[in-house]
Amino acid sequence: MLRLFVFLATILVVRGQSTAVNRSNVFPGELPLNVHIEGCVTPPCRLPQLQDALLNIVFRAPRTMQSMSTLATAFLGILVVPYPLGQNAITCNFLQNSFCPILEGEVLIYKLKMYIAPTFPVGTQATVEFRVVDQNNSAFICIRVPILIVPAIGGSFGSRNSTAIASEH
Template identity: 50%
Template sequence: MHPSSIADKMFRFVVLFAALLALAAANTTQVSQCQHNQGALPRNTHIQGCTRPPCALPQLRDAIINMEFVAPRRMTSMRTLATAYMRVGSTTIPVPYDLGANSVTCNHLTNASCPVSANQTLRYTLRMFIEAFFPVGTEVTVEFRIVDQSNAPVVCVRVPIRIVSP
């Protein structure tokens, strides 16, 4: 094989690899470890329309949060919980947010169904409707956590959000 063709192939590989890394980064939202709840960070979290918090979430629309995580153990069911942490002066007030039917995590796995096995890679999509009673301009930090059938933590992410007009 001619040396210039080897160099050409290596260059193409490097360009393709860099493009794949950029694509992966574009599908990731910067989230942090939860402060008020336990749970590991997922492998990947993507909030549609947001790569860098605070994430702008429009009223009267679904916020769509995709997560990929590894099941830490065999689980027969899972539940997703959301808590907004509002600052009032020097005090932080936890405000649980009812996800309704969307809290049944197993119903929203996109590559598996419950029960799940230990070490199984799971992809999950959460839809959270942003109600009108959240005033435009509200800024809070939300912790989304998944717990198993015995309320043991599975994963947890923390992300600042800002409510915007529809």
């Protein structure tokens, strides 16, 4: 009973914050129950350069899984660019209400961070697809969202220090 209450409360809170995303037309996978990209309701989502974009994703596990990874791909016109997420690609490390292994039917809350690197100059418009795959590299969630890279917001909120940036590149 408590689990049902937590599930319903989570859905009610998150449904109040949704970003209009689409299903991928390139990669397999279904839309999650809800996606909220912080600071964005209607795309294109304006993502500040040199900071983390934060995606809150709620989904139901379609099967039992030992592990999960998140992959990102940017579409820049005819250019298709895999976008490395580094440690943020380890989906299980960023589940807010559970941990791996995951049981079929579990409703999961996942917080994904994607650092907006300087390789995406201010003014860049792209479409980004995020997909979550299981240990067999089989995608089960995929979302597509247009973005626009904007200048960094003042202060250090959500940004990385230069040591972290240097260690990833």
